[in-house]
Amino acid sequence: MGSLAHQFVGLKCSPISTTRIIQSNKNLVNPIIIHTKQKIVSRTGAVATTNAQTRERIKLKEMFEEAYERCRTAPMEGVAFTVEDFHSALEKYDFDSELGTKVKGTVFSVDANGALVEITAKSSAYLPIQEASIYSIKHVEEAGIFPGFRDEFVVIGENEADDSVILSLRSIQYDLAWERCRQLQAEDVVVKGKVVSANKGGVVALVEGLRGFIPFSQIFSKSTAEELLEKELPLKFVEVDQEQTRLILSNRKAMADSQTQLGIGSVVLGTVQSLKPYGAFIDIGGVNGLLHVSQISHDRVSDIVTVLQPGDTLKVMILSHDRERGRVSLSTKKLEPAPGDMIRNPKLVFEKAEEMAQTFRQRISQAEAMARADILKFQPESGLTLNSDGILGPLTSELPAEGLDLSVIFPAEES
Numbered sequence: 001m002g003s004l005a006h007q008f009v010g011l012k013c014s015p016i017s018t019t020r021i022i023q024s025n026k027n028l029v030n031p032i033i034i035h036t037k038q039k040i041v042s043r044t045g046a047v048a049t050t051n052a053q054t055r056e057r058i059k060l061k062e063m064f065e066e067a068y069e070r071c072r073t074a075p076m077e078g079v080a081f082t083v084e085d086f087h088s089a090l091e092k093y094d095f096d097s098e099l100g101t102k103v104k105g106t107v108f109s110v111d112a113n114g115a116l117v118e119i120t121a122k123s124s125a126y127l128p129i130q131e132a133s134i135y136s137i138k139h140v141e142e143a144g145i146f147p148g149f150r151d152e153f154v155v156i157g158e159n160e161a162d163d164s165v166i167l168s169l170r171s172i173q174y175d176l177a178w179e180r181c182r183q184l185q186a187e188d189v190v191v192k193g194k195v196v197s198a199n200k201g202g203v204v205a206l207v208e209g210l211r212g213f214i215p216f217s218q219i220f221s222k223s224t225a226e227e228l229l230e231k232e233l234p235l236k237f238v239e240v241d242q243e244q245t246r247l248i249l250s251n252r253k254a255m256a257d258s259q260t261q262l263g264i265g266s267v268v269l270g271t272v273q274s275l276k277p278y279g280a281f282i283d284i285g286g287v288n289g290l291l292h293v294s295q296i297s298h299d300r301v302s303d304i305v306t307v308l309q310p311g312d313t314l315k316v317m318i319l320s321h322d323r324e325r326g327r328v329s330l331s332t333k334k335l336e337p338a339p340g341d342m343i344r345n346p347k348l349v350f351e352k353a354e355e356m357a358q359t360f361r362q363r364i365s366q367a368e369a370m371a372r373a374d375i376l377k378f379q380p381e382s383g384l385t386l387n388s389d390g391i392l393g394p395l396t397s398e399l400p401a402e403g404l405d406l407s408v409i410f411p412a413e414e415s
Helices: 002-010 018-073 084-092 169-187 251-259 346-351 353-376
Strands: 102-111 112-116 123-126 150-159 164-168 191-198 200-208 210-217 230-241 245-248 267-276 278-283 287-292 313-322 325-332 384-386 392-396
Touching: 102 123, 123 150, 150 169, 164 169, 169 210, 169 230, 191 210, 200 230, 200 245, 210 230, 245 251, 245 313, 267 353, 278 313, 278 325, 287 313, 313 346, 313 353, 346 353
Parallel strands: 123 164, 210 245, 287 325
Antiparallel strands: 102 112, 102 150, 112 123, 150 164, 191 200, 191 230, 200 210, 230 245, 267 278, 267 313, 278 287, 313 325, 384 392
16 A cells, blocks of 8 residues: 555646646637627628628619610710611611612612612612603603612512512602692692593593593583693692592683683783784683784784794783683784884883773773763753763762762663
């Protein structure tokens, strides 16, 4: 036992070090502390990230609102690419070549049969001469089509041989002509139409490039169809129906309006249409009047050709007007300042026409007053006398001192 105790006593145990305990304790506590700090740092980082995202969202929202307001108030501000640039860019690409499609093009070459048109397509386009105008032409240049001419065309077909597109201007002009005729009918306008053909029922005239029919019952004069060919007639629209291709015209309605202006003694402007040995036919606003050779001048006219020529423009006076027969008698003789002026100085007659017509009407009025006065001479009870001016004056104080102008006195009523 002693030896055993001696053995235990001989053993030396190292003293417990507080430092090691503290280190041990630190080793035990540190994981908890470190883990807690990591959570705190993680939470702090998350908050910082959330705030940054919020600021970014606010900034994006402000940018969006600013862009929206700019698009609403000034959409093209600061934009270098305009709408014109957009359309120009589109023209560089191919187009839809379906029938009826409208396309802009520029003529770059013409020939006897039509014109070649650049339409910015992969295939070429051709405008045949018969499709170049609503009117009949022999060359496209008659319709104003030259290289550099630019317009809107419509696709009417395709040439299978070379895949070229066939264009037309005529179909566009055709629709515009019908629209124009509808407007003229609504406005009740008088137009001019050239007679181009005839049949048993009437004649056909060109109006706004369209062929319209004039029944014989709607022609004012008794002229035959052959006499009307190539002549221009004043016309009014009776029916305009594009769907049925019906265009009915009336010369009689147009003449009825123009004739209201043909008062006896009035001066009108006319154009010499044709010459005959007995006189000249004058067109006065669509009405043909006869200027008889005896009414050209106070001096004798031996040969009418020496005084007038077809196409001459002159002023004439209306002498008479037979509405039922459509006959108008004219005179330049009454407009001469001096006898023979129509032969020697027709320009003077033209310039003095209205003045001489007024003088002529005054003379007629005085002559009528004198004729009425002669009748009153056989009626002493009237108490009237004629003064030097052709005005009936009073013999009693009951009548006006200036007398009465018989030109404005209405005839007495029949008892």
